[in-house]
Every structure is written in structure tokens, then in C-alpha cells.
Amino acid sequence: MSFQTRLTRSPTPYDSERAEELRGMTAGLAPEIAALILGTAGCSPYLKSLLEKEIAWWPGALEAPEAAMAAVLAEVDEMAPDALGAGLRQAKRRVALLTGLADLGGVWSLEEVTAALTRFADAATHAAFRATVGAEIRRGKLPGATEQDAQTAGGLTALAMGKMGAFELNYSSDIDLICLFDETRFERDHYGEARQSLVRATRKACALLSDTTAEGYVFRTDLRLRPDPAVTPVVLAMEAAERYYESLGRTWERAAYVKARPCAGDIAAGERFLRDLTPFVWRRHLDFAAIQDAHDMRLRIRDHKGGHGRGVGPISLRGHNMKLGRGGIREIEFFTQTQQIIAGGRDPSLRLRGTVDSLRALTAAGWVPEAVSERLILRYRQHREVEHRLQMINDAQTHDLPQNDSGFARLAAFMGVEERAMRAELGAALTEVHDLIEGFFVPDQPGPEGAETGSAGEVPKLHDILPNEVVGRWMNYPALRSQRACTIFGRLRDRLVEQLADSARPEEALQAFDGFLKGLPAGVQVFSLFEARPQLLDLLVEICAVSPELGAFLSRNSSVLDAVIAGDFFADWPGTAALREGLAARMAREDGYEARLDLARRWAKEWHFRIGVHHLRGMIDAETAGRHYAELAEAVIAALWPEVIAQFARRHGPPPGRGAAVLAMGSLGAGRISAKSDLDLIVIYDPEDEGESTGPKPLSARVYYARLTQAFVTALTARMAQGKLYEVDMRLRPSGSQGPVAASWASFRNYQRDEAWTWEHLALTRARGVAGSEALGADIESLREEVLSAPRAQAKVLHDLEEMRVRLAAAKSPAGPLDPKPGPGRAQDIELFAQAATLLAGKPSRRTPAGLIAAARLSLIDLPEAEELQETYALCVALQISLRLLANTAVSPEELGLGARRFLLSQTGDADLAGLQARFAKRTERAAEILEQALARAAKSASTTPDFET
Numbered sequence: 001m002s003f004q005t006r007l008t009r010s011p012t013p014y015d016s017e018r019a020e021e022l023r024g025m026t027a028g029l030a031p032e033i034a035a036l037i038l039g040t041a042g043c044s045p046y047l048k049s050l051l052e053k054e055i056a057w058w059p060g061a062l063e064a065p066e067a068a069m070a071a072v073l074a075e076v077d078e079m080a081p082d083a084l085g086a087g088l089r090q091a092k093r094r095v096a097l098l099t100g101l102a103d104l105g106g107v108w109s110l111e112e113v114t115a116a117l118t119r120f121a122d123a124a125t126h127a128a129f130r131a132t133v134g135a136e137i138r139r140g141k142l143p144g145a146t147e148q149d150a151q152t153a154g155g156l157t158a159l160a161m162g163k164m165g166a167f168e169l170n171y172s173s174d175i176d177l178i179c180l181f182d183e184t185r186f187e188r189d190h191y192g193e194a195r196q197s198l199v200r201a202t203r204k205a206c207a208l209l210s211d212t213t214a215e216g217y218v219f220r221t222d223l224r225l226r227p228d229p230a231v232t233p234v235v236l237a238m239e240a241a242e243r244y245y246e247s248l249g250r251t252w253e254r255a256a257y258v259k260a261r262p263c264a265g266d267i268a269a270g271e272r273f274l275r276d277l278t279p280f281v282w283r284r285h286l287d288f289a290a291i292q293d294a295h296d297m298r299l300r301i302r303d304h305k306g307g308h309g310r311g312v313g314p315i316s317l318r319g320h321n322m323k324l325g326r327g328g329i330r331e332i333e334f335f336t337q338t339q340q341i342i343a344g345g346r347d348p349s350l351r352l353r354g355t356v357d358s359l360r361a362l363t364a365a366g367w368v369p370e371a372v373s374e375r376l377i378l379r380y381r382q383h384r385e386v387e388h389r390l391q392m393i394n395d396a397q398t399h400d401l402p403q404n405d406s407g408f409a410r411l412a413a414f415m416g417v418e419e420r421a422m423r424a425e426l427g428a429a430l431t432e433v434h435d436l437i438e439g440f441f442v443p444d445q446p447g448p449e450g451a452e453t454g455s456a457g458e459v460p461k462l463h464d465i466l467p468n469e470v471v472g473r474w475m476n477y478p479a480l481r482s483q484r485a486c487t488i489f490g491r492l493r494d495r496l497v498e499q500l501a502d503s504a505r506p507e508e509a510l511q512a513f514d515g516f517l518k519g520l521p522a523g524v525q526v527f528s529l530f531e532a533r534p535q536l537l538d539l540l541v542e543i544c545a546v547s548p549e550l551g552a553f554l555s556r557n558s559s560v561l562d563a564v565i566a567g568d569f570f571a572d573w574p575g576t577a578a579l580r581e582g583l584a585a586r587m588a589r590e591d592g593y594e595a596r597l598d599l600a601r602r603w604a605k606e607w608h609f610r611i612g613v614h615h616l617r618g619m620i621d622a623e624t625a626g627r628h629y630a631e632l633a634e635a636v637i638a639a640l641w642p643e644v645i646a647q648f649a650r651r652h653g654p655p656p657g658r659g660a661a662v663l664a665m666g667s668l669g670a671g672r673i674s675a676k677s678d679l680d681l682i683v684i685y686d687p688e689d690e691g692e693s694t695g696p697k698p699l700s701a702r703v704y705y706a707r708l709t710q711a712f713v714t715a716l717t718a719r720m721a722q723g724k725l726y727e728v729d730m731r732l733r734p735s736g737s738q739g740p741v742a743a744s745w746a747s748f749r750n751y752q753r754d755e756a757w758t759w760e761h762l763a764l765t766r767a768r769g770v771a772g773s774e775a776l777g778a779d780i781e782s783l784r785e786e787v788l789s790a791p792r793a794q795a796k797v798l799h800d801l802e803e804m805r806v807r808l809a810a811a812k813s814p815a816g817p818l819d820p821k822p823g824p825g826r827a828q829d830i831e832l833f834a835q836a837a838t839l840l841a842g843k844p845s846r847r848t849p850a851g852l853i854a855a856a857r858l859s860l861i862d863l864p865e866a867e868e869l870q871e872t873y874a875l876c877v878a879l880q881i882s883l884r885l886l887a888n889t890a891v892s893p894e895e896l897g898l899g900a901r902r903f904l905l906s907q908t909g910d911a912d913l914a915g916l917q918a919r920f921a922k923r924t925e926r927a928a929e930i931l932e933q934a935l936a937r938a939a940k941s942a943s944t945t946p947d948f949e950t
Helices: 016-020 031-043 045-053 058-063 065-078 081-104 110-138 147-155 188-210 238-248 251-257 267-276 289-306 329-343 355-364 370-394 405-415 419-438 483-502 506-519 524-532 534-546 548-556 558-565 576-588 593-616 622-652 666-670 701-717 745-755 758-764 774-789 794-811 827-841 848-857 863-886 898-908 913-941
Strands: 156-160 175-181 235-237 261-265 659-664 679-686 742-744 768-772
Touching (some): 016 031, 031 045, 031 405, 045 081, 045 370, 058 065, 065 081, 065 110, 081 188, 081 370, 110 175, 110 188, 110 261, 110 370, 147 156, 147 261, 147 267, 156 188, 175 188, 175 238, 175 267, 188 235, 235 238, 251 329, 261 267, 329 370, 329 419, 355 370, 405 419, 483 524, 483 534, 506 534, 506 548, 524 534, 534 558, 534 593, 548 593, 548 863, 558 593, 576 593, 593 622, 593 863, 622 666, 622 679, 622 701, 622 768, 622 863, 659 701, 659 774, 666 679, 666 768, 679 701, 679 745, 679 774, 701 742, 745 758, 758 774, 758 794, 758 827, 768 774, 794 827, 794 913, 827 848, 827 863, 827 913, 848 863, 863 898, 863 913, 898 913
Parallel strands (some): 175 235
Antiparallel strands (some): 156 175, 659 679, 659 768
């Protein structure tokens, strides 16, 4: 489609005499294009001069603007080094004229205009560095470099920052560059000489671009965004820059790198540097402390350059800075980049450079309401259009609106609108942006009385509000040792006090919150999170009032609060398959084995916390929570197992034979664990006929799988930066702790068929494959069914069961009146009986209720007794899973706070704690009686058959 066909508007000549000077140049042009040219010349002295200088070029360029732009870029790429001075300046004139006319005529959108300007800036910058570094190479000043290295600027890369990085250059932009070089390309002894050469080349390249000659200039070039520009050279080694950002980098530098991209020189080296810098720019946790930093920057910019101070009263248009003033372009950019910095570490979809694209991504991710993002996008485009018109008039790097009426009249004519309407729209646009964004940042108001005063570590006036000796300790806690943390905490004070006072037992809630605060290693990030999302503070107080244990977990793992902000935290449980896929996808984005293990820990803690919160809030019951904990553990095992194998295989080769399968035993095998459960696991391998592995350091199959299993256990249990995942118990493997940590398929099969004790077959009733070789897992399941369905002597099984009950009772007694697991008639006792019945019935069921039904069918108990046992068992499960959420160890009822008691009673359906204790005691005594009678009857009926070897 031609330029003429796409042309939708033209400016109105402000200076008709200036326009008339070009009338002869428009003879023979289409009327629409002639009107565009005359309106442009009548409003912009600068564009008029370009029209005159490039009269031989622009009429043809308007016939196919995209092709003309591509031709200019191709000419730049092919320019000889000695032709760059004049050639780049002529190319700049042509690009400026073409983009100006395409912009003014509505032929190109804002994004197309800024992208064209940026593509030319990339090409010009690359040409300049290629030429100046090439000159150093030809002079023999860059050690080890050849002529071919000039194409990649000898390892030097220019990072485009700000608008250039985001393909958002305006019509008269400076270009902000950070110049770095890959020091690994040079020998240590040549490093100093290489750096000096690249410094010279960088200075010459910048002069080539920015010096004003008779032909004009190309781009004003700014190198001051580099680390510590007052004392560092204009080009830095990448390793030195990375060390600076890791140790001294500030929030504004992180924000700058949101838009950074390599634009010239060694692009691949630049991309590697940005990848290495990812942890600095994109924090793993939600970073709400960046809001205050960004807000402070906004205020400093307004005070220093933006005009109109801190924004009291209506916005005055005269001289208002469209970029830095209230409601201006920078406000929208700060808002967008701050949101990206907060959440981009967790969500890579937010790591975009363009403002419009980033706003839409933030909306898609649930961070910015669609209505807000669409209004900001509209105003951003309008602001940029005004900015371009201001700069087009005289090729001035300005963002200030006119100071007088004639200036506004010229601007309105240039934009092709009526002046009064333009002023009204400008005022409305600036005010709307200011109002939309100001509420996101910390308001320009002092905090609560006393919040800004006091020395570092002091919590101002809290003693007056919470007269408790607990508060006196807070100033010594790590979380409140910085002035900034105290200031933010002071702003949270009133809401915190209100929430603590509204809890059922304020003193208990305060003690629990004190435990949270005491365990918190630092406060700024967490307090900023609470300030930005007050509902999280409400949730914390609610958790502390009910479960001090979960509050203590939060203090050690405060990053899990990030998950609450995610839109799906209170959604339905996704299921094992979705959990597996989600964890595997996130781990795949991490570089390195340890990074993936740490990611698994963060991920698991977030889901673990989510289960606990859902349970505390009554969204799920204890039985469901137990199932969710088990599915979470299964997902972690399934995702980590292949990672461990891949890491191990790098040294020792892939697993010999069919590989190995991981079996879940005990409660995990039955599909229900508590918040503090260990994982009972067995690893079984099948080397087939392969005696050893085939890696760089081969191992015999037996040693290979033993060490692989140990590596897997370490992956689950090692305490890394993010803590550990689970404790692992492997004592249920054949031969217990005396046997090898991994069992071969042949030995496991033979052992289960010919040697296993009754208790090992009882354990097999709950075995379930959760990871590893599917084919081997299917064979193990077939063996399980075969072994469990084999006929066996009832007397022998029940005799062994009675011996186990005696040994267990001697080994561990109940820790209190509500301890649900050990002891006669409690969970473990009922589970063992159900497993024995499952074994005798020849049914491979893993669940206790099914085992109790099997016992009734075998006439070990009658059906009403089975129902009684099931009700008692359900009560034990509710107590076990609920109590482990409330406390890490067994507690007496008297130790439970009011909130914890209410939660516990809501899970059991009892009216009060005394009633629960009485009911629990009665039920477990009755369950023990049923089990004793059943075993006594069985023993009596078997008294005439003493030969248990039958």
C-alpha cells in the first residue's frame, strides 16, 4: 500500500510564508502529499531544511517508505570507515525526514516510528564501533585481534539502555550506552593494553556519532549509565561490571537493565553478560521495596528537572515537562518498570522491554487491571506524540510545553488540532496519568506520628500502644535494625495493632507475632510487601493467632508470601499431574543443578504453605490436606529424580539396563501425609545384563545405583540456600538399614517371594511407584499383587501382628492425651490391623478403610466394629494432620492457644476441648478393645494349630 493511500492527516501550516517557499517543490505531487509537505514546512523550520536538502531523495522515498528505510540501513552497513563521518549524517537526515513525514501523516504508528529511529541508531552505533575498533586492530593496538575481529568490535559490546534498548527512541533522543568488553578474549598480560585500545576506540566512536559538523550530528551519546561513571573508564570489563552490580548495584540500575539489550559490537558477548546479570535485575522473590525506591526517584526528578515540585494543586501546562513532570512519560515508565521489577523474577513473561508490551503483559499476569493499562497505553502514546512534535520543530532535545500562546498555537497547528481542544486534552491526560499512578506509589505524606523519627533499630512509640514486655525486645531483632525497616514498620503500626487487638486472644497473637518477627532475618522486603498488600498482614496475624508453628515457618521462609499474591493461591487444587508439569517447567528455566534444587525447594515451600493456609481457613479438611501434602511430595520426587540422574550421568554415564524405580512406602504410599512427615522410600533397579555404566568414570551397576540413590536422598534432604525439602527414611528396604540403599530387581523379587518377614509384607501393602522407569514400575506392581494375593496362614500373620504391637508399644507411648498415632487403639494400631487383613484377604488395596472392610469379610471383626474402627481412625487422622500444622511436636491441650483450639475443634466437630479429649479417649479405648478381642479370638481358634510354618 502506497504512502499516499495510507496518509491520514497533515499538519496545518503555522507559518504560511515558510510553507510557500516550498510550493514549487510540491508541483506534480498528489494533493494529499503536497498538503503534508507544506504543513510540515510551515510548522517546523528543521524539517523544512531537511526537505530542501534531500529534495532529490524524498519524493522517491515516499513511494515505498519501508523499502527506503531498508535501503538507508543497508547503505550504513556497507559504508567504508572513512566515509562514516558524512555518510552517517546524511543517513540521519534521511531517516529523520522519512520518519517525521510518516509520523505526521499517520502512515506509521508510534511503535513503527520509534522502531525505525532505533534500528538506525543500532546500525549507526555498530558501524561506528566497527570502524574505530578496526582502526585499532590495523594499527596493531588490540593484542591478538585480526581484521575479522573488527566485525564484532574485538569483543566490545555496546548495550542500548533506556528508550534505545526498548526500541522507543524519540525524534531527538540521546542514545544511552554502556560499553563493555569480554576480557576472556585477551591474555592476562595483554589485558591493560587491550583495555586502553578499546577505551580509545569507544571515545572515537562516540565522537563520530555525537560531534556536530557542517553536516550536523548523528546522535548525542551518553555513557554515564555505566557503573560509577565519575571514576571508571568509558568501557569496562564484563567481569568487573558484574562484580559491581552484584555488590553495589542500586534499584535505579536494576530498573535501567529492564530495557537493556546489546545493539552493537559483539552481540553474543552482550547477551551472555545480560544472562549472567539476570539474578541482579530479576530477584527471585517479589520485591515491593522497589516501590519506595522508585517513588523517591520520582520525587527527586520532579524537584530537580520535572518542574512543579512535588505536585500540589492543578497541573499548569505552560512549560510543563511532558517527560519528567507530573503525569508525564516517565511516570508511566516508572510505574511499568517498578511492577516488572517486583514480579519479573517469578514470572519471566514480564521481562519485556517495551512500555506498551510490558503493560499488557502485566495485565495478562494479573498485576495491573485492564482498564488501567489501556488508559495508560492511550496516554503514553498521546504523550509521545506531543513529545515528538515538540522536538520536530527545531530538532531540539526538549520535552517542555511552550511558555507562551504563540508556542501553543504552533504546536496545535503541527498536530492538526484546534488549540483550545489540545490544551484541554493535554490537561486531562496529564491529570489522569498522575491520578492513576500516584496511588500505586507511597503517597507524598508523612507516616504515622513518630514513624520517621528515632535512631536505627528503634520502633517509635510502640510501647504506648502495646504495653507489653514483648515489644521491648523488637528493637534488638535483626528485622528492625535498619532505619528504613523501622520507617516502613512505623507506617504498618496502626493496622498491625488493630489486627492484633481484634484477634480472639490479643496476648497470644502478640506472642506468636513476636515469634515471627524474631525469626525474620531482615525486614525491609517483608515490611514493604505488607505495605503494598495489606491483606497479607491480615493473613499473617490470622496465622499467628491460630498456628504459631506456621508463623515461625513464615519467618524462616517469608518468600512464600509471594505465592499468596499470585491470582491462583486460593484456587482449587490442581492435582498431581499439573504439579509435576509445573515444577518441571520451572526447573527447566534454571541454569545448573544446584539452582534447580533450590528452585524445587522454593516451589515446594510455596505449595506447602498454600495447603496449610487452605486448611487453616477451612477451605479443605484434614483428610484432603493430607492427600494434598502427599501429592506435593510425589510431584517433587517425580521432578527431581530425572534431574539427579542427568547430573549423575555426566560423570558416570546413563543408568545401566532398565534404570530404577522409586517406591513410596508408608503413609506416602497410602497417599496421605502430614505437614511434617518424613518420606519412606525404596529404590529398586534392574541392570539387566549390563555390568557397569559407560560414562567417563564407569561404575559397576551395584555401586552405580547405590551412589545414585544416595545422590537422590541428598537432593531431597540437603540444607541448601532455600533449606531442605524432606527428611527421608529408607529403613523399609529389604534387610532394613543393614542392606544396600538400592535393591536390585532380582534380589527384591526373590526376597519378597521367599525371605520377607510378615512386617515387610505388611509394608508392601502400601508400596506405590512414584518415579523412575515405568516398565520396571509396572513389573514391581505386578510382583506386589502376586505377593499380596498369595495364600498365607491366618494364625501366623496375626501372631506376628501381635508381636509387632507389643514391640511398638514398648518402643513408643503416646506423648499426650491427644497424640493420635502411637498407642493402643490409635492410628498406627488400626493401620497395622487393616494391613494384616489386607494381606489375609489377598487384596492389594493401600487404604486403611478398605483393609477394615476386608477384616469384616474375613470375620475377624463384624461390620459395626469395622465402622467403629473407621470412625476412630478418621478422628486420629484429623488430629494428626491438624496438630502437625499447629505445632512441630506433640503438645498437651493446655498448651494450645484459643485460636488453635478453635481450629482443632472445627476439624473434629467437638464443642469444646474437654469433650474432644473425652471422646478421643473413649473411642481409642473402644478401638483397642475391638482389636484385642479380634486377635484373642483368632489366637484361640488357632490354638489347635501351633505350627506357624504351615
